[in-house]
C-alpha cells in the first residue's frame with residue numbers, strides 16, 4: 324500500500340520557513356506542480372526573488388524533509404522564481420507589465436548613484452530577472468555612457484518608444500532622445516510631462532524590476548514619479564563621509580511624505596583595496612552608511628568598495644559586474660542586488676493591514 328499522499332508531502336514541507344517572510348513555504352504558495360509517481364516525488368519551489376541567497380538551503384531542506392517520509396525513493400525539486408507584483412498605492416495607475424518600480428536616489432550628487440543603478444540593474448538581469456532602467460537624471464543623464472549605448476537611438480513602434488537593450492537590461496534615457504552636451508533646462512510642469520512619457524510612452528514590456536536612476540537630491544522628478552506610479556521602494560546611495568546628514572534625512576523624509584517605502588541604504592566608495600598588496604584603506608571613514616541606516620531604522624543594503632575598475636568600466640561602457648565579475652566591487656554589487664530583491668519581496672508580501680496603516 325502506498326502511504327504517500329499530497330497531503331503528507333505538503334505537511335513535511337510546512338516545516339520549512341522563508342526566513343524573511345516568516346511563514347512556511349506551503350502557506351506562502353511556493354510549492355507548485357506537485358506530482359507523486361510511485362516513490363518519486365516532484366515539485367517546483369517558486370521563490371519571490373531570482374537572486375535569493377537561501378535558494379540552495381531551501382532546496383536541500385525540502386529534499387531532506389520529503390525524503391524522510393515512508394515510501395519516498397526519489398525527490399526532484401526545481402527551483403524557480405516569480406517576482407511578486409508590488410502593491411498599488413492610492414489611485415496611481417500601475418504600469419501594465421511592470422511588477423516593481425525601484426527609485427535609486429541620493430542626498431547629494433557625485434556619490435555614485437548612477438553607477439549603483441546601472442550595476443544593480445545588470446546584476447539582477449544576470450540572475451534572469453526581467454529588468455528595465457529608466458535614466459530619469461534629466462540634467463546629467465549618463466546611463467547610456469555607462470552601458471555603452473550612447474550611439475543608440477530608440478525607435479518608435481505603434482506610438483511607443485522601444486527601449487534600447489544593453490547587457491540584458493531595457494533602458495531609456497533623456498540622453499538618447501536629446502543627445503549632446505547642452506544641459507536640459509526644464510521647469511516643473513514640463514518635467515512632470517517628461518517623466519510621465521518616460522513611464523507610459525515606452526514599450527517596457529514585462530518587467531520584474533524597473534530601476535529608476537533619479538536626479539540627485541529631492542526635487543520635482545522625485546515628486547512626479549511618486550505621484551504618477553506606485554513606487555515599490557527607494558534605494559538611497561551615500562558615501563561613508565556623507566557629512567550632510569541633513570541631505571540624507573531630507574531625502575528619507577521626502578519619500579516618506581509621498582508614501583514610498585525605503586528599501587534601504589547602500590554605502591558606495593566604502594573603502595579602497597590596494598590592487599598590489601590587498602590592503603584595505605578606509606579613505607572616507609568607516610561605517611557611515613550603516614550608522615545612518617540604524618539611525619533611521621531602515622535596512623542597510625551593503626557597501627561597495629572604491630575601485631579603479633568601477634570608474635574605468637563605467638567610462639568604457641561595460642559595467643563592472645560584466646567587465647570584472649570576480650572583483651570585490653562586482654561581488655559587492657551582486658550582494659547589494661540580492662539584498663534589494665529581498666527587500667522588494669518583503670515589501671510586496673507585507674500583509675494588506677500594514678499597507679492600509681501606512682496609507683492612513
Ligand SMILES: Nc1ncnc2c1ncn2[C@@H]1O[C@H](COP(=O)(O)OP(=O)(O)OP(=O)(O)O)[C@@H](O)[C@H]1O
Pocket residue numbers: 429431432433434435436437438439460463465539591592627628629630631633634635637638652
Ligand atoms: N565604487 C566606485 N569606485 C570607483 N569609482 C566610482 C565608484 N562609484 C562611482 N564611481 C565613479 O564616480 C563618478 C561619479 O559616479 P556616478 O556618475 O555614478 O555618480 P552620481 O551620484 O550618479 O552622479 P550625479 O549626481 O552627477 O548624477 C563616476 O566617474 C564613477 O565611475
